[in-house]
Structures are given as C-alpha cells and as structure tokens.
Amino acid sequence: MKNCLFILNPISGDNNYQKEELFAQVEDSLKLYNFHFVETTGENDPEKIQKKLTEYQPDLVMVGGGDGTVKMAAMALKSSSVPMCVVPLGSANGLAKCLGIEVLTDALEAVRDHEVKAIDAIDINGEICLHLADFGMNASMIRKFEDDDSRGMLGYVKNSLSELFSAEPKNFTLKFGEEEVDLSSKMMVIANGDQYGTGAKVNCSGVMDDGKFEVISINPLTADDFLKMTVAFFKGDLDEMENVQTWQVEECEIINHHEAEFQIDGEVMNHPKSIQAKIHKHAFNFLVGKSFDNCRTSEV
Numbered sequence: 001m002k003n004c005l006f007i008l009n010p011i012s013g014d015n016n017y018q019k020e021e022l023f024a025q026v027e028d029s030l031k032l033y034n035f036h037f038v039e040t041t042g043e044n045d046p047e048k049i050q051k052k053l054t055e056y057q058p059d060l061v062m063v064g065g066g067d068g069t070v071k072m073a074a075m076a077l078k079s080s081s082v083p084m085c086v087v088p089l090g091s092a093n094g095l096a097k098c099l100g101i102e103v104l105t106d107a108l109e110a111v112r113d114h115e116v117k118a119i120d121a122i123d124i125n126g127e128i129c130l131h132l133a134d135f136g137m138n139a140s141m142i143r144k145f146e147d148d149d150s151r152g153m154l155g156y157v158k159n160s161l162s163e164l165f166s167a168e169p170k171n172f173t174l175k176f177g178e179e180e181v182d183l184s185s186k187m188m189v190i191a192n193g194d195q196y197g198t199g200a201k202v203n204c205s206g207v208m209d210d211g212k213f214e215v216i217s218i219n220p221l222t223a224d225d226f227l228k229m230t231v232a233f234f235k236g237d238l239d240e241m242e243n244v245q246t247w248q249v250e251e252c253e254i255i256n257h258h259e260a261e262f263q264i265d266g267e268v269m270n271h272p273k274s275i276q277a278k279i280h281k282h283a284f285n286f287l288v289g290k291s292f293d294n295c296r297t298s299e300v
C-alpha cells in the first residue's frame with residue numbers, strides 16, 4: 001500500500017468543515033493509500049513536516065489549506081520529487097485554481113487520475129513563490145484582510161473594493177540584466193500562475209512550466225481605467241490595456257523606492273527595499289485537475 005502524508009492547516013479559509021468528516025471522506029475515496037494526517041500549528045511547521053516526511057517516506061503529499069500552506073509544504077519538501085496535491089481549503093486558493101483544482105472532489109479525482117506536472121517556482125529573496133507575489137495594492141489589501149481577522153472570501157472582496165480606490169502609485173526600478181526601467185505603479189506583480197483565487201486573470205501569458213515568469217505593472221489612474229480594468233481581469237485581456245506593461249523574464253531585481261507592501265502567495269513579507277527574483281524551472285511536482293488548461297503548460 002502507498003503512503004500519503006495529508007497536511008491540514010486547521011485555520012485556513014472559512015473552516016466550514018468537520019475535520020474528522022474530511023479525513024474520513026479522503027480515506028474512503030482513496031483506498032489505495034495509507035494516510036498519515038498532520039495539522040499545522042503556525043510555529044516551525046516546515047521543520048515539523050520535514051520530520052514527518054522522513055518518518056513516513058510518503059509517495060504523495062496532500063496539502064489541505066490555502067497558498068501559504070502549500071508554500072510551506074513545498075519548502076519542507078525542498079528538492080524531493082514526491083508529488084503534491086492541493087486540497088483547496090483556503091480563502092482564495094489561487095494556486096489550486098491555476099492547477100485545475102477548484103473543490104475537494106477535484107483534488108480526490110486528481111489523486112485517482114494521477115496526472116503529474118513539473119511546475120516552476122520563483123525564488124524571491126530566498127522564499128519560494130509558486131503562484132503570485134506583488135507590491136502595492138493587493139499586498140496592502142491582504143495585510144488589511146489579516147488585520148481584520150476576517151478569513152474567507154467575503155472579507156477579501158470587501159477589502160479589495162476599498163483598496164482599489166485608495167491606492168497611490170509607488171516608484172519602482174526594474175532591472176533585467178543591463179536593462180533598467182523606472183516607473184510608477186499601483187501594483188507590481190511577479191507571476192508564475194495566471195489568476196488570483198477570485199478568478200481575476202492578471203497574467204495573460206502565464207505558463208507554469210516554461211522556465212519563465214512575468215513582471216506586470218498595473219497602474220489604473222481614472223475611474224474609467226478601473227472600470228475597464230475590472231472587465232479585462234475577468235475577460236482575460238488585461239495585457240491589452242494601456243496602463244498595463246508586461247515583461248517575461250528568467251530573473252530580475254526590483255527596487256522598491258517607496259517601500260510598498262509586498263506579499264508572496266498570500267503571505268505579507270513586510271516592506272523589502274529590493275527583491276531579487278529568479279526562476280527555478282520544474283521545481284515541484286503537482287497533481288493537476290481535469291480543468292487544468294493546456295495553455296498553462298508548455299507541453300503542447
């Protein structure tokens with residue numbers, strides 16, 4: 001029988017499930033596996049998970065939580081090729097959506113189908129980014145959301161609306177090798193995935209295994225810009241907007257002149273003066289769901 005380590009973050013998302021029922025459903029649906037369930041505590045989780053990985057030698061790691069929990073599990077796995085399956089129990093579950101896993105049953109199906117994709121990661125100042133990192137508006141929105149203590153999508157959407165209108169553009173210098181670009185922007189995104197958990201498509205050319213990532217500057221200025229941009233986020237043609245610029249790179253440095261807020265995969269990272277970002281091609285193996293879009297992979 002194969003071994004599966006199931007990591008659960010008990011405080012992720014709305015928490016509107018019974019833990020015992022969840023574990024029973026997982027065991028009942030995936031009878032090929034012998035399950036070891038562990039819960040995160042928010043304290044030294046990567047070290048604790050590493051110990052469990054050594055103890056159980058799993059063939060599969062399932063991660064129940066949001067993007068922050070998946071990032072923590074990936075850090076614990078380091079260079080191991082053991083596949084991970086995201087179980088979307090977080091507030092927004094952006095990475096899970098990019099991998100074609102929207103709900104619990106998609107994750108169970110992905111384990112049964114077992115289609116593994118090697119997904120890139122971005123190393124940002126020594127942290128792993130699997131999905132999206134950004135400076136400015138969205139990072140500051142995530143900070144307010146955390147301070148508000150209101151987990152769940154409703155709090156997220158509530159805060160995003162107020163943030164959208166109050167953000168000020170911040171100055172950045174982007175360095176791509178010899179090339180330097182100075183600009184002012186409300187939101188500067190570093191993207192491996194293509195969309196936020198809300199379904200807002202921020203990175204129209206996002207392919208998760210192409211050995212590249214995108215740097216996207218988004219700077220809506222007028223109410224009309226906001227309106228058009230909101231539509232473009234959901235239509236998936238943001239890159240066609242005038243005040244949106246995209247660079248596709250393997251590495252870059254960003255100088256954050258105004259010390260704008262910064263977040264990686266939903267976790268606020270204070271106000272770095274600069275960041276170094278570098279792609280790590282095919283860093284982790286993930287199971288993908290049926291709706292994993294072929295446009296998100298370079299294997300076509």
Ligand SMILES: Nc1ncnc2c1ncn2[C@@H]1O[C@H](COP(=O)(O)OP(=O)(O)OP(=O)(O)O)[C@@H](O)[C@H]1O
Nearest residue numbers: 012013040041042066067068069090091092093266
């Ligand atoms: N038992 C726990 N008690 C308190 N905090 C925890 C616990 N376990 C993990 N954490 C914290 O949870 C955070 C990760 O949450 P995660 O991003 O997975 O969920 P979320 O914020 O609800 O989802 P999303 O990223 O989709 O918005 C980390 O900051 C981690 O330290």
